[in-house]
Every structure is written in structure tokens, then in C-alpha cells.
Amino acid sequence: xxxxxxxxxxxxxxNPFLLASGIWGESGESxxxxxxxxxxxxxxxxxxxxPRAGYPNPTIELLDGGAMLNAMGLPNPGIDEYPAEIEIAxxxxxxxxxxxxxxxxxxxxxxxxxxxxxxxxxVELNLSCPHARGFGAEVGSTPEGVExxxxxVVGAVRIPAIAKITPNAADPAALAAAAxxxxxxxxxxxxxxxxxxxEPRLRRPVLAHGLGGLSGPAIKPIGLACVWQIFxxxxxxxxxxxxxxxxxxxxxxxxxxxxxVQIGTAVAGRGxxxxxxxxxxxxxxxxxxxxxxxxxxxxxxxxPADGAPRPAx
Amino acid sequence: xxxxxxxxxTVVETPxxxxxxxxxPPEAAPGQFVMVWLPGDDELPMSLSYLEGPRKGVxxxxxxxxxxxxxxxxxxxxxxxxxxxGNRFDLAPRRILVVGGGSGTAVLAPAAEAAARxxxxxxxxxxxxxASELLFRDRLRxxxxxxxxxxxDGSEGTPGFVxxxxxxxxxxxxxxxxxxxxxxxxxxxxxxxxRARGVPTFCSVERHMKCALGLCDACALGPYHxxxxxxVFPAERLLATPDFGRxxxxxxxxxxxx
Numbered sequence: 001x002x003x004x005x006x007x008x009x010x011x012x013x014x015n016p017f018l019l020a021s022g023i024w025g026e027s028g029e030s031x032x033x034x035x036x037x038x039x040x041x042x043x044x045x046x047x048x049x050x051p052r053a054g055y056p057n058p059t060i061e062l063l064d065g066g067a068m069l070n071a072m073g074l075p076n077p078g079i080d081e082y083p084a085e086i087e088i089a090x091x092x093x094x095x096x097x098x099x100x101x102x103x104x105x106x107x108x109x110x111x112x113x114x115x116x117x118x119x120x121x122x123v124e125l126n127l128s129c130p131h132a133r134g135f136g137a138e139v140g141s142t143p144e145g146v147e148x149x150x151x152x153v154v155g156a157v158r159i160p161a162i163a164k165i166t167p168n169a170a171d172p173a174a175l176a177a178a179a180x181x182x183x184x185x186x187x188x189x190x191x192x193x194x195x196x197x198x199e200p201r202l203r204r205p206v207l208a209h210g211l212g213g214l215s216g217p218a219i220k221p222i223g224l225a226c227v228w229q230i231f232x233x234x235x236x237x238x239x240x241x242x243x244x245x246x247x248x249x250x251x252x253x254x255x256x257x258x259x260x261v262q263i264g265t266a267v268a269g270r271g272x273x274x275x276x277x278x279x280x281x282x283x284x285x286x287x288x289x290x291x292x293x294x295x296x297x298x299x300x301x302x303x304p305a306d307g308a309p310r311p312a313x
Numbered sequence: 314x315x316x317x318x319x320x321x322x323t324v325v326e327t328p329x330x331x332x333x334x335x336x337x338p339p340e341a342a343p344g345q346f347v348m349v350w351l352p353g354d355d356e357l358p359m360s361l362s363y364l365e366g367p368r369k370g371v372x373x374x375x376x377x378x379x380x381x382x383x384x385x386x387x388x389x390x391x392x393x394x395x396x397x398x399g400n401r402f403d404l405a406p407r408r409i410l411v412v413g414g415g416s417g418t419a420v421l422a423p424a425a426e427a428a429a430r431x432x433x434x435x436x437x438x439x440x441x442x443x444a445s446e447l448l449f450r451d452r453l454r455x456x457x458x459x460x461x462x463x464x465x466d467g468s469e470g471t472p473g474f475v476x477x478x479x480x481x482x483x484x485x486x487x488x489x490x491x492x493x494x495x496x497x498x499x500x501x502x503x504x505x506x507x508r509a510r511g512v513p514t515f516c517s518v519e520r521h522m523k524c525a526l527g528l529c530d531a532c533a534l535g536p537y538h539x540x541x542x543x544x545v546f547p548a549e550r551l552l553a554t555p556d557f558g559r560x561x562x563x564x565x566x567x568x569x570x571x
Binding site: 023 | 314319348353393533564568
């Protein structure tokens with residue numbers, strides 16, 4: 001039996017499979033449901049200062065090959081009402097990470113403080129939503145912006161701060177390095193990849209917002225590349241996100257440098273029961289590859305620091 | 314993965330309800346819904362009110378916002394369709410009481426017809442505010458079903474709520490199942506009446522919906538997602554949630570009284 005327990009930013013996780021922000025995260029009962037299904041932890045929907053309805057539909061489009069495009073527009077109940085939902089998830093015993101988005105460093109700090117008060121174990125900063133004006137990647141696409149936000153948040157809360165990094169930048173690893181300088185306890189990579197779908201018969205984009213974010217299996221190689229590069233630039237733990245559907249996908253992310261992973265889009269095709277199956281699948285896979293634990297696999301595809309030869313089958 | 318098709322025909326069913334017919338070949342079962350995109354406006358979940366063969370139909374009540382825009386759609390206008398999604402009514406029961414409130418009858422009509430075609434005995438209790446708002450009364454009678462009517466203002470049938478009809482029907486005939494769709498307070502009352510007689514009730518429920526894929530959580534109802542776990546639920550499961558008949562979630566995900 002491989003040891004599946006892992007830790008990120010000092011937070012112990014019963015297994016490395018986290019529910020990604022934006023999926024099943026608007027209601028406390030849904031978060032509790034993902035936890036009961038077997039997730040190692042659950043990340044809330046990104047919460048802002050005020051309630052937001054998000055964009056009109058269509059907000060989502062399934063593409064061939066399991067890829068998905070979305071521009072939800074950061075809908076959320078707002079920080080005043082959302083703590084009641086977190087409370088429901090916590091009462092179910094869930095390990096809850098709170099996600100927040102802001103337009104300025106001060107807003108991030110305020111929101112992080114408010115969500116920390118709910119008892120979440122860590123706060124993930126959405127620095128990477130690719131389709132919300134004034135938020136997400138618009139404030140998280142430069143190292144200076146990321147570092148400033150992290151410094152403000154780290155100065156305001158006692159719980160660990162996790163920076164969720166955008167892949168839609170020239171050098172995502174530089175953003176992760178900036179987060180580390182700012183005091184981040186971990187980075188999550190990646191958020192969705194900016195993308196577009198056209199409906200030619202209607203001569204318009206499919207999504208009401210126009211641009212959206214791509215997720216699903218199509219973006220796994222992009223996520224792996226980001227995690228790989230970030231691993232070589234920072235010492236803080238990395239949470240891998242992007243196109244993970246199977247234990248094999250997770251193993252790839254672990255070997256690229258991730259200590260835990262997030263699952264989002266795969267819930268659509270495989271159902272929430274996926275979280276119940278993945279740990280056992282990962283256990284078998286790690287054993288077959290000769291890894292005694294998740295931790296032993298982290299970064300194992302990188303050249304050994306001491307120049308020792310890699311073990312081969 | 315959506316199809317853009319022209320509206321082939323529009324039918325004004327009642328002063329506030331319109332049916333859009335369009336050709337969309339995927340097979341659908343009674344109870345299922347499609348996401349209908351009104352380009353430039355919105356995309357909404359709509360139960361299929363016609364589902365036999367390629368010419369499907371949805372019947373929408375104009376309640377405001379985008380549903381009101383539906384009233385202005387003319388034949389030939391393009392709409393986007395994806396689905397069908399969701400579960401279905403179980404057609405196994407042999408004696409079924411169908412209880413429709415207002416536009417809720419849209420999803421019940423094809424289910425009642427399919428059950429009757431399969432040999433079930435189907436009785437229908439239809440309720441509306443007034444006679445002109447009774448949906449699919451003639452269609453259901455034409456299908457050979459026994460239809461009784463209640464109107465709030467007494468302009469047709471039994472005056473008062475449809476629950477009065479339900480009570481009478483349940484006390485005079487044995488039923489194996491009750492199917493209902495309409496205001497949740499009505500459905501909860503219908504379920505309570507049926508439970509008192511030991512008859513299981515199945516409700517088709519509606520919630521704000523965005524992805525329809527079981528991801529975004531907009532349609533969360535207790536531990537369920539209406540898009541993938543529903544829209545048809547055994548009433549006892551709904552009654553065990555804190556929300557049924559009392560709360561829904563708005564577009565921002567805030568719990569609000571119904």
C-alpha cells in the first residue's frame with residue numbers, strides 16, 4: 001500500500017485529490033458531497049466582496065475530445081452570505097480551502113481575512129480567472145501584481161495562502177516565483193487556458209462573454225509544462241491542475257513536481273464518484289511504479305540533484 | 314456540442330405560454346429537458362413538451378427576462394439546442410394520477426401520453442389561475458385521458474386549488490403513483506396527500522441552471538443537482554431537503570425564499 005496522505009502548505013490531506021474551485025462549490029451541501037465521495041479536500045467557489053450573478057448563458061460549451069470551454073463570470077453569493085455554506089461543509093468534516101478573488105491587493109487581503117474567519121484550513125487566491133474584467137488574470141498576470149497581492153494577504157491572515165497561477169502569461173513560473181517571494185505557502189497551477197469557440201451559423205461566439213477558459217484533457221500537457229517549470233523555480237509546494245481524469249494523469253503531475261492535484265472538469269463526464277475511485281487507482285499505480293508514497297513521487301521526473309542515474313524498469 | 318436549428322412553428326397555448334417546435338433528432342424520454350439558446354439573450358433549461366420523433370417542442374411560460382423574449386420568437390428564427398439532459402419518469406406504474414399546475418403541465422403531457430400508450434390508466438388533474446391559462450387540457454383529452462380541471466377564479470371546473478381535485482381523486486380511486494409538476498408549494502401538498510394514502514409521488518422540479526452538466530452547482534437542491542440527479546425526484550427525497558417548497562438559489566447562488 002502506497003502512502004496517499006500528502007500535505008500542501010502545512011495542510012494535511014488524506015489523499016492528493018482536491019475538488020477544484022468552481023466545481024460543486026456554490027453550496028455547502030455540494031462541498032460536503034464531494035468530501036463524502038472521497039476528495040482529499042474541497043476548494044470553494046471563488047468568493048468576492050459582493051454577490052455576482054455571473055455572465056448570462058451560454059456559459060459553457062463542450063468541445064470534441066472532452067475539452068470544455070467556460071466563462072461563468074465568477075458567480076458567487078458574496079462573502080457576507082457564503083460563510084453559512086462553508087459551515088455546512090465543515091460540519092460534514094470536510095477539509096475546506098477557501099477561494100477568493102479581488103480587484104486589488106487590499107480587497108484580496110480583506111476577503112482572505114473574512115474567509116479565514118470561517119475556519120477554512122487555507123485560502124487559495126484566484127489570480128488566474130481568464131475571463132472576468134478587473135479580476136483574476138487581469139490582476140495576476142505580472143510578477144509585481146502577484147507579489148503585492150500575496151504580501152497583503154500574508155500580512156492579513158494566519159492561515160496559509162495558496163496562489164492559483166494563470167497559464168496565460170509569457171512566463172507562468174515567474175508568477176509562481178513572485179508568489180513565493182510574497183509569502184505564498186503553495187501555488188496551484190494552472191487555471192483554464194484562454195480560448196474561444198465560434199458559432200458560424202449565428203456569426204457570433206458561442207459563449208455569451210465571448211472569450212472563455214479551456215479545461216479538460218486538452219490542457220493537461222500545458223498544465224504539466226507549467227508545473228514542471230515552476231518546480232524548477234520555487235521551493236514551496238505545487239498543486240497541479242488541468243485535465244486530470246485518471247490516476248495516471250495524477251502520477252504525471254506528481255512526477256512533474258505537484259504534491260497534490262485538483263479535479264474539476266472530469267466530474268462532468270465521470271461523476272463525483274470519481275473521487276472514490278481515484279485513491280485506490282493511484283495506490284495501485286504508485287506501487288507498480290515502485291513509489292512507496294505520493295511524496296516519494298513528487299518531482300521524480302526531474303533530473304536528480306546529485307547527478308545519480310534514474311532507476312529504470 | 315450544440316445544434317443550431319430554426320424554429321419551425323410557434324403555438325400560443327395560453328395568454329402567457331408559447332410552444333416552440335423545431336427539428337432535433339436525438340431521442341428523448343418523458344421528463345427530460347434541453348438547454349435552449351436564444352442567441353443574444355440567454356440559454357435556459359426547458360422541459361420537452363413534445364418528444365416523439367425528430368420534431369421536438371418546448372413550452373415556456375413568459376415570467377420575465379428571457380422567458381418573455383420567447384413570446385417574440387417567430388418561425389424561422391434560429392435557436393441553439395443541446396441535450397436532452399436529466400432523468401425520466403418511470404413508466405412502470407399502471408395507475409397514475411398526473412397533477413399539473415400552470416406551465417408545469419408542459420413536462421407532464423408527453424409523459425402522460427407515453428404512459429397511456431403503454432397501457433397505463435392515467436387520470437389528470439389540471440390547475441391554473443383561470444380557464445384561459447389551462448395548459449394542454451384539450452391535448453390530453455384528445456389522447457383519451459380522463460382530465461379534470463380546477464381554476465383559482467372558478468372560471469372552469471372546480472373552483473380553488475388543484476389539490477382539492479387531487480384529494481377527491483385519491484379518495485375515490487386507487488393509484489400506484491402520482492406525477493406532479495408546478496409550484497413547489499403545490500407539489501409538496503400533493504405529495505403529502507398522496508403519502509397519506511400510501512401512494513408515492515414523483516416531482517419534476519426547476520432550479521436556476523447554467524451548465525446542465527453537474528459541474529457549476531447553480532441548480533443545487535439539498536444534496537442533489539437538478540440537472541443530473543433530476544429533474545424528476547421521489548417526493549420524499551425532496552421533502553427531506555431544507556429547500557424544497559421553501560428556498561431556491563438565485564443566479565449568484567444565494568439561498569432565497571421561493
